[in-house]
Amino acid sequence: MYPNLYYAFKDLFGIEINGLKLVNSFGFFVALSFILSAWILTLELRRKQGLGLFVHTEEKIKIGEPASLSELITNGLLGFIFGYKIIGAFTIKNALDDPQSFILSGEGNLLTGMLTALVFGILKWWEKKKVQLEKPEERIIRIWPQDRVGDIVIYAALFGFLGAKIFHNLENWNEFAADPIGSLIAFSGLTFYGGLICAGAAIIWYAKKHKISLIPMLDAFAPTMMFAYAFGRIGCQISGDGDWGIANPTPNPYSWLPDFMWSYTYPHNVLGEGVPIPGCTGPFCNQLAIPVYPTPLYELIICFVLFGVLWFFRNKIKVPGQLFSIYLVLNGIERFFIEKIRVNTEYDIPFNPTQAELISAGLVIAGITGFYYFKKVKPSI
Known part of the structure; x- marks a missing residue:
């Protein structure tokens, strides 16, 4: 097994x-x-x-908008969890000896969590920045x-x-x-x-x-x-x-x-x-x-x-x-x-x-x- x-x-x-x-x-x-x-x-x-x-079905979407505050917060939160737990597991002694208990605990690395949150937020901002238009447009798409x-x-x-x-x-x-x-x-x-x-x-x-x-x-x-x-x-x-x-x-x-x-x-x-x-x-x-x-x-x-x-x-x-x-x-x-x-x-x-x-x-x-x-x-x- x-x-x-x-x-x-x-x-x-x-x-x-x-x-x-x-x-x-x-x-x-x-x-x-x-x-x-x-x-x-x-x-x-x-x-x-x-x-x-x-x-x-048809749906109306808006393209070319900058990253919203909610998107930045959501991505930052996901990045924090990833950095705090997943990356943090490699920095905390014996965390990998019992991964399930570690993941379910409140233990983690605050520094790696904050740094990863910052990186995730910047990546979302840059992703939206690349396709941002001077004037956002509305389009109808078929789904x-x-x-x-x-x-x-x-x-x-x-x-x-x-x-x-x-x-x-x-x-x-x-x-x-x-x-x-x-x-x-x-x-x-x-x-x-x-x-x-x-x-x-x-x-x-x-x-x-x-x-x-x-x-x-x-x-x-x-x-x-x-x-x-x-x-x-x-x-x-x-x-x-x-x-x-x-x-x-x-x-x-x-x-x-x-x-x-x-x-x-x-x-x-x-x-x-x-x-x-x-x-x-x-x-x-x-x-x-x-x-x-x-x-x-x-x-x-x-x-x-x-x-x-x-x-x-x-x-x-x-x-x-x-x-x-x-x-x-x-x-x-x-x-x-x-x-x-x-x-x-x-x-x-x-x-x-x-x-x-x-x-x-x-x-x-x-x-x-x-x-x-x-x-x-x-x-x-």
């Missing part, structure tokens, strides 16, 4: 770069998944524009849905993270009640369906606000979200973030299957779970006492295959809304069955379901209903 990129580079390339201790492996792959998913979404929205499923992908991704990331934290704490209420502040600011503890629901609501609101045809946009999101989930699970597997399965001490019964794909102890996992690894010193020196099913590995493989299925059929399914309906069904089935071998909190009601099992069952029902609804009723797009 590689809790952060420092350990990955040390193991794979034999080089030690202390600054990489600040880059959490899980966060790195989640960030990559957003970047690559944004590219996939742009391709799909552009393709659907070519099919005449979207129309543009298509694919031009808004950057904003859409930001909304998805922000509300997805918020929803993931809320649903995780609802699912693990006792842990939250025991330490509310720690549960809210911890980097771990995220529930995918919470993120999906809240991000979905935010994106629907955004689409309506900017007059983007909703149903074609949801179809464009179908392969995009499956890809994002699959790629994000790479981070779960590599970092060992606790999204593993139930205990599986049974020896591998399949000669063709590598042992780590049958059961795994997640050595050097980012949570520090398990027992000490003999001979290991420093942080992240634990591994699980009993091997478990590597469910993140199973999910990333399955969901990449499902992404391929959705990508293949995106040109063949002509009824708007049906591709998104298929996504809901595939996503729900995959998650429902992986829950059977995954560690999760069960509700104390008949059948003892997990939160994800209840939501995934609802997604399957919604997907099947939607598929036949869109087939019979042409949606207003």
Whole structure:
């Protein structure tokens, strides 16, 4: 396992770069998944524009203005945070030994924070100065849905993270009640369906606000979200973030299957779970006492295959809304069955379901209903 990129580079390339201790492996792959998913979404929205499923909107912009006070303050604030924490981490003794605790603390370097704030402010002033006009002009520009992908991704990331934290704490209420502040600011503890629901609501609101045809946009999101989930699970597997399965001490019964794909102890996992690894010193020196099913590995493989299925059929399914309906069904089935071998909190009601099992069952029902609804009723797009 590689809790952060420092350990990955040390193991794979034999080089030690202390600054990489600040880059959490899980966060790195989640960030990559957003970047690559944004590219996939742009391709799909552009393709659907070519099919005449979207129309543009017009917006009035003003060009040639100097940097405003609010822009200078915003850039300066961002620069201060970057200098105070990120650059400051290299100037404070032992800060990189536990980057997460350092980032969440109030500790930092005031001097580097102030200098970086000044640099960021000057760069923003110079950026606007280069295109400043003697007399600012107003122009009307056309904006298509694919031009808004950057904003859409930001909304998805922000509300997805918020929803993931809320649903995780609802699912693990006792842990939250025991330490509310720690549960809210911890980097771990995220529930995918919470993120999906809240991000979905935010994106629907955004689409309506900017007059983007909703149903074609949801179809464009179908392969995009499956890809994002699959790629994000790479981070779960590599970092060992606790999204593993139930205990599986049974020896591998399949000669063709590598042992780590049958059961795994997640050595050097980012949570520090398990027992000490003999001979290991420093942080992240634990591994699980009993091997478990590597469910993140199973999910990333399955969901990449499902992404391929959705990508293949995106040109063949002509009824708007049906591709998104298929996504809901595939996503729900995959998650429902992986829950059977995954560690999760069960509700104390008949059948003892997990939160994800209840939501995934609802997604399957919604997907099947939607598929036949869109087939019979042409949606207003």
